[in-house]
Amino acid sequence: MESQYARLKSGLLRSGRLFEDAEFPAIPRSLYFSKNDPSIYWQRPTELIRYPKFIVGSASRFDLDQGLLGDCWYVAAVSTLATRPELFKRVPTNQPSNQPASHPINRPTTQTGIFHFNFWFYGEWKEVIIDDRLPTSRGKKLVFCSSREHPDEFWSALLEKAYAKLAGSYEALDGGWIEDALVDFTGGISQRISLRDTKRLPRNFFNVLLQNNMMNSLMGTCIYVCWATRLTMEKELDNGLFVGHAYSITEVLQVRFIGSTFQLLRLRNPWGRLEWRGKWSDKSKEWMNLNDRKRSEIGLIIEEDGEFWISFEDVMRNFDVLQICHLPPSCEILKDKKPWIGIRYNGTWTRGVNSGGSDYFRKHGSYWTNSQYSIQLANNDDNSNKCCIIISLMQKHSKMARTQLRVQYTEIPLLFDLYKVVLVCWLPANCY
Incomplete structure (x- = not known):
């Protein structure tokens, strides 16, 4: 056709x-x-x-x-x-x-x-x-x-x-x-991780990033606020980074050289200029610890192009949020990886029918009317007697609302509770 x-x-x-x-x-x-x-x-x-x-x-x-x-x-x-x-x-x-x-x-x-x-x-x-x-x-x-x-x-x-x-x-x-x-761009599943809530981060968090990079997951990061000044508007900090600004993560590497191990990320400023000026920046002394061959293997480019290397520790110290897009099961780039299955459900909340409200409404008798989905996990992962499931909710038409109602626009909180027998999805009562 x-x-x-x-x-x-x-x-x-x-x-x-x-x-x-x-x-x-x-x-x-x-x-x-x-x-x-x-x-x-x-x-x-x-x-x-x-x-x-x-x-x-x-x-x-x-x-x-x-x-x-x-x-x-x-x-x-x-x-x-x-x-x-x-x-x-x-x-x-x-x-x-x-x-x-x-x-x-x-x-x-x-x-x-x-x-x-x-x-x-x-x-x-x-x-x-x-x-x-x-x-x-x-x-x-x-x-x-x-x-x-x-x-x-x-x-x-x-x-x-x-x-x-x-x-x-x-x-x-x-x-x-x-x-x-x-x-x-991909049809993948998004994940947003707070870098400030360190208690909830795994101890091997860098290894998680390294594994995501190997699985071709796409990543980015941003700075919400300068915690020293409470500044939220887009402005340059002393270290060359910008508050209220997003950066691409284009590479994650663990480099071993002469008995030392370095955990590095490569970031890019969308402006194509103005880079990080701390450790592992383009002309920093840290690169002198590596010989020309190692620098070439890593792909160091000393140029004002907006792209720079930064240590994992400095990412954790300066950035607020890590954003990840995990590729979907049908993606061709994952054809050599272990396959997994994706299932999509479409649904709506209707006022007076199944718009039961958030956890607050448990006591008011309407919570149970929210949309419910029963999911059975049957196949174990790697003979571990455990199954892995990723659940992602998407609110439809938010882009359209944003265009028409820019000043009044706010995202409706859309969440779910997971029980041993059922998945319950909810949003504030009587929204639709």
């Missing part, structure tokens, strides 16, 4: 016209819903540069610089995704990236101005089609996400536009969580 994208592109090739997306038009409300910025113009890549390309060579984590939008969480997530080519290729499917880098996207015989991307949207893959009109300044520069290293490369800007369309506007991407975007 021919896809909508294929039908539209075929018609554009026959007519010689460029695609204009009526669902996400080049007008102010596609940019912001709380203000108007007359300094922004919509222009196509062919109006900005003579020979624009979708991808130059191959997609890289260095292809993304944040721009003026406060979507560091999104850019950090895409940077992490770009480290896994097998996962990345599913999002921008069948794009001109399959052509050699020397092939521009504006050849007269192929130019249509239409692109499509895939996102995992509430339990299924959704195709998002866009035109290539992008927000620019008067100086003919992209105002949001762009590639600083390759000004003729546009995949990062086009992907951001498709994600903005999915959310309803560019402004809807202003603030968010890394793991939410990673779920939208």
